[in-house]
Amino acid sequence: MGMLGKMDRIDRKLLNLMQRDASRTNVDLADEVGLSPSSCLRRTQRLQKSGVIDRIVAILNPAKAGRVIKALVAVELKLHGEQHMRRFLDIAITEEAVSHAYAVTGETDVVLMLRLRDMEEFDSLCERLFRDQTNVARFFTMMIIRTAKEETAIRL
Amino acid sequence: MGMLGKMDRIDRKLLNLMQRDASRTNVDLADEVGLSPSSCLRRTQRLQKSGVIDRIVAILNPAKAGRVIKALVAVELKLHGEQHMRRFLDIAITEEAVSHAYAVTGETDVVLMLRLRDMEEFDSLCERLFRDQTNVARFFTMMIIRTAKEETAIRL
DNA sequence: CTTGAAAAAAAGTGCCC
């Protein structure tokens, strides 16, 4: 899995730069890492093909995109079997407000991260995912008061 | 804050596309949304300037980038004042393994998301952030067993 | 693995409708 062994200093530098700003041109990147545009391009293409770079995306400002409220919800299931876990996650991930969904160890079984337009959306989501007829025993809502860090980049 | 009111169907379509793949060219995007390249370019530039698009970045595959283990840690502080909260967060966000850091409501005060190379890194991080001399009363570690969803995009 | 130069493609600009 880990491709770090096959990467040299320049690859890591390129990845760090592209994780910060992938809108920069190849020539620009090449200049910064001290490579010719052609070799630089070959590097970035290789990094894409190898899957180290998963994708190039636009990151929106959630607030300006209308998702003002963020929350984490820790969920304890009633039935803990693999199939029940999967069923719950399958349903949860179809929800647009659910940005992250994890099966976890500890007191609870699942943690969801939510990006909500308003509390009404939270209410209706709870109704769909956590109501009595579902496989949810209890859930603990943590409204996010402050975002101190939210990093897509992985330092190399 | 919310800029949705000023956005029409085409803006939203553009944002959805760019959140999936921002490496596409302007001509390509223009074609898909049914606009001329020039108007499409005006749109995307406006969306960048307005801040709806925060940034264009490369997303790495965490496993292939050497961060195989993910965990969530819910932290309960000893002292809950604003200044103590800030101090803790300020220290936490300097850690490379901490990808997300939130102040939250509920039983605990802070939730961190970690991307770890190995358990040794977790050990040393705990030592720095959670040891006795710090402002941490208790912490609950949730190792992430399965990632069912991890979405950077916001559906519009 | 690298370079440099040439060719092709795309993007950015300005202006007009």
Place this chain on the structure above:
DNA sequence: GGGCACTTTTTTTCAAG
């Protein structure tokens, strides 16, 4: 918003070290 002509920049390609 679309269209166009124009300039600039980027990307690709290729021969070569």
